[in-house]
Amino acid sequence: MLANKRILLIIGGGIAAYKSLALIRLLKKSGAAVTPVLTRAGAEFVTPLSVSALAGEKVYSALFDLTDEAEMGHIQLSRVADLIVVAPATADLMAKMAGGRADDLASTLLLATDTAVLAAPAMNVRMWQHAATQRSLAQLREDGVRFVGPNDGDMACGEFGPGRMAEPEEIVAAIEAALAVGPLVGRHVLVTSGPTHEPIDPVRYIANRSSGAQGTAIAVALRDLGATVTFVTGPAAVPAPNGVAVVRVETAAQMLAAVEAALPADAAVMAAAVADWRVANASGQKMKKHGSGQVPSLEFAENPDILSSVSKGLMRPKLVVGFAAETERVAEYAAAKRLRKGCDWIVANDVSPQTGIMGGTENAVTLITEAGAEVWPRMGKDAVARALAARIAASLA
Structure with missing residues (x-):
C-alpha cells in the first residue's frame, strides 16, 4: 500500500x-x-x-x-x-x-x-x-x-x-x-464500542458481557474504506485497532463526554453496550463484610442516553446507527427503539446465552431501517462489520 x-x-x-x-x-x-x-x-x-x-x-x-x-x-x-x-x-x-x-x-x-x-x-x-x-x-x-x-x-x-x-x-x-483510497475518504465516522464499568466502590463495578469485538471490527472496516475514525471504547476484552483515533473511557458519563467532544461527524455507529444504570450511592472506600450477614443496599440511577443524545442533538451526524442487544422479540423491540431514540438504523441481535454471540466471534443481526427489517445470515463479526461499513458508505454517498 x-x-x-x-x-x-x-x-x-x-x-x-x-x-x-x-x-x-x-x-x-x-x-x-x-x-x-x-x-x-x-x-x-x-x-x-x-x-x-x-x-x-x-x-x-x-x-x-x-x-x-x-x-x-x-x-x-x-x-x-x-x-x-x-x-x-x-x-x-x-x-x-x-x-x-x-x-x-x-x-x-x-x-x-x-x-x-x-x-x-x-x-x-x-x-x-x-x-x-x-x-x-x-x-x-x-x-x-x-x-x-x-x-x-x-x-x-x-x-x-x-x-x-x-x-x-x-x-x-x-x-x-x-492514504487508503475508498468511498469513505474525507469522511469522519464516530464509533463507540465495548462495555462501560459503573463503580460500586473503588474495587467493584457493574458491567456486562460485551467484549467490544463487533465495535472494533466495525472501526477497522470503516478505516479500510478510507474513513477517519474516532473510536471511543470502554474497557473491552479485545485490543483497540490501529489507524484510528482511540479514546478510552470507563463509565457511561465519560463515554458521553468523549462522544460529544468527537463531534461533528458524518456518521456515528453506537456499538457500545452502555450500562443502563449506575450506582447512585457508590462508596468511596471498599465495602467490607463485618460478619453480621448484613447486605449493603445499592441505590441505582439512570445513566445518560448517549444514542438519543447524539440522534437528537444539535450536532447530529447525517447517519446515526444504534445497536440493540435483545433476548426476545428482537425485531419488534429494536424497531421500537429506533423510533424512541431517533436514530436512522438499528443493528439488532439476539444475545441469549445459547446463541454464544455476546463475547463470541460470530453474530447474527437484523438491520432495522425506516424501510423495515432486514435479516442477515449468521457470520463472523468481521464480515458483519464489512457489510455494515459498505452500507454506511453507500448511504453517505
Missing part, C-alpha cells in the same frame, strides 16, 4: 523522537520514500546523521537555508508529499499548528500546504490533559488533522497515563489508513 508513496516526516522535540528512527525503517521497508524534517528541539534527541542514514535522504531543518530554497523551497517541500506525518507531535508543535504559527521550517511547512496531515502526539500526561492542549487537539481535528495515539503507559518522567507516542507499527497502520 505504501509503495512509491512519499512521506514528509516532521520529528518534534520529545524523548519519543527515538521511535521516529524505527518508523523510518518500517516505512522504507514498506516501499515508501521518507523526507525527514528535524526540528531544532528534535535534534536534541536524535541526530541528523542517524535520521539521514535511515531515510536515505537529506535532513531538512533550517527555514532560511538559501541552498535548500534554491533547490526545493519550503512551499514545494510540503506539497510533493503524499502525506505529512508529525511524530512526535509535541504540545508546542500542536499549539503552533492550531494557531497557524510559522516561525520555523516545520511549522511553516504545515501552514503552507493542503496535503493531509497525520500527527502522533507525545508528551507528559499532565501536558496532554491540560485544557490548552485539548483546545489545540479539538481545533486540529476540526481542521482535518488525523491523529494516532497517544497511548497510556509509563513516561520517561516517571508518571503514568495517556501521553506515550503510538508505536511505530501503529503509526504505519495509521499512515496506510490515511
Whole structure:
C-alpha cells in the first residue's frame, strides 16, 4: 500500500523522537520514500546523521537555508508529499499548528500546504490533559488533522497515563489508513464500542458481557474504506485497532463526554453496550463484610442516553446507527427503539446465552431501517462489520 508513496516526516522535540528512527525503517521497508524534517528541539534527541542514514535522504531543518530554497523551497517541500506525518507531535508543535504559527521550517511547512496531515502526539500526561492542549487537539481535528495515539503507559518522567507516542507499527497502520483510497475518504465516522464499568466502590463495578469485538471490527472496516475514525471504547476484552483515533473511557458519563467532544461527524455507529444504570450511592472506600450477614443496599440511577443524545442533538451526524442487544422479540423491540431514540438504523441481535454471540466471534443481526427489517445470515463479526461499513458508505454517498 505504501509503495512509491512519499512521506514528509516532521520529528518534534520529545524523548519519543527515538521511535521516529524505527518508523523510518518500517516505512522504507514498506516501499515508501521518507523526507525527514528535524526540528531544532528534535535534534536534541536524535541526530541528523542517524535520521539521514535511515531515510536515505537529506535532513531538512533550517527555514532560511538559501541552498535548500534554491533547490526545493519550503512551499514545494510540503506539497510533493503524499502525506505529512508529525511524530512526535509535541504540545508546542500542536499549539503552533492550531494557531497557524510559522516561525520555523516545520511549522511553516504545515501552514503552507493542503496535503493531509497525520500527527502522533507525545508528551507528559499532565501536558496532554491540560485544557490548552485539548483546545489545540479539538481545533486540529476540526481542521482535518488525523491523529494516532497517544497511548497510556509509563513516561520517561516517571508518571503514568495517556501521553506515550503510538508505536511505530501503529503509526504505519495509521499512515496506510490515511492514504487508503475508498468511498469513505474525507469522511469522519464516530464509533463507540465495548462495555462501560459503573463503580460500586473503588474495587467493584457493574458491567456486562460485551467484549467490544463487533465495535472494533466495525472501526477497522470503516478505516479500510478510507474513513477517519474516532473510536471511543470502554474497557473491552479485545485490543483497540490501529489507524484510528482511540479514546478510552470507563463509565457511561465519560463515554458521553468523549462522544460529544468527537463531534461533528458524518456518521456515528453506537456499538457500545452502555450500562443502563449506575450506582447512585457508590462508596468511596471498599465495602467490607463485618460478619453480621448484613447486605449493603445499592441505590441505582439512570445513566445518560448517549444514542438519543447524539440522534437528537444539535450536532447530529447525517447517519446515526444504534445497536440493540435483545433476548426476545428482537425485531419488534429494536424497531421500537429506533423510533424512541431517533436514530436512522438499528443493528439488532439476539444475545441469549445459547446463541454464544455476546463475547463470541460470530453474530447474527437484523438491520432495522425506516424501510423495515432486514435479516442477515449468521457470520463472523468481521464480515458483519464489512457489510455494515459498505452500507454506511453507500448511504453517505
